[in-house]
Amino acid sequence: MNRLKWIFNIVFFLIFSFFAFSNIVFEVPSVIYSEDRNFTLKDIFPEIVFDRTISYIPNNKIVYSQEELSKTLNGLLSSYYKDFELIFEGDIVTIIHEKENPQLDTETIKLVDFVKEVIKGFDDSLIINNIDLSNAPTTVKSCEIQRIYRNGARVYLTLKVVDLENRTRYISVIADVSKYENVLVYNKDIPRGTILSTELTEVATKNILEVNYQPANLELIKSGNYELTKNVEKGEIVNSIYLRKLPDIKAGDIVTVVVDFNGVQVSTLSRVMSNANFGEFVSARNLDNGNIVSGKLMQGPILLVDLGGWQNE
Secondary structure, three states: OHHHHHHHHHHHHHHHHHHHHOOEEEEEOOEEEEOOOEEEHHHHOOOOOOOOEEEEOOOOEEEEEHHHHHHHHHHHHOOOOOOEEEEEOOOEEEEEEOOOOOOOOOOHHHHHHHHHHHHHHHOOOOEEEEEEOOOOOOOEEEEEEEEEEEEOOEEEEEEEEEEOOOOEEEEEEEEEEEOEEEEEEEOOOEOOOOEEOHHHEEEEEEEHHHOOOOOOOHHHHHOOOEEEOOOEOOOOEOOHHHEEEOOOEOOOOEEEEEEEEOOEEEEEEEEEOOOEOOOOEEEEEEOOOOOEEEEEEEOOOEEEEOOOOEEOO
16 A cells, blocks of 8 residues: 555655656747837737837848847847747748738738838828839739839839739839928019019918929029019919129129239220120120120129130220
């Protein structure tokens, strides 16, 4: 009887030891999907009650070797378990960000999201009004941007897609866009030839892609140095394309001509022959002898003449 009791105690001890002291086994799959860009312990082992961040997923995917990930997991799990074992399904472990990633989704709507994301990265001030995906397959496995540029109110893209049959295709996408900015507009109808001033303008929010917009120089508007080259309407954007900078001198004005010849400067008075602005080259006729001189107009006004600038009429 005592012998039977002794055997029973030994068997009980062995069974208890097996369950009480056996290692916890953690199995690591070859492919792991994460719902966000934070790769954590729960992405691998959903059943554990705690969680720790392992890494950030920067480009929708991270690849670990078994040795590399094993070191990281051993360090994290050892804070909670004394005895455990890691079993890897393969030598390489790939972590994929599965949501909000148009490159990994096969729905057409995700292709639209992909294009929107690319355009926002290209210029986040653009408002997307419409995207033409008429040449795109209804579902794709992957999508990559090959080229993107804007011309006026349209953004043009070239995409490389792989469809469900694993066929690679290159497709063109056109997106209609807007870009709103606070700009100067005319506050009333104004005829051509009017000298522009700030009193004739006001600030408004406009889609600057509706026109070939080139901003005007505000200082020139304040100083009254712009002239309208066409009739404009109330609410129209002040566009420098339709403004002419008033000349700093006009044909017939008298300027001082300075000629530097071997270090010797000679000055005389001449009458300019055409309208010009400072920094431009212009010709003038000498008041005394009628000779014509050509040079660079500078503030003063002064006409600076290079050597050999004098000509006989």
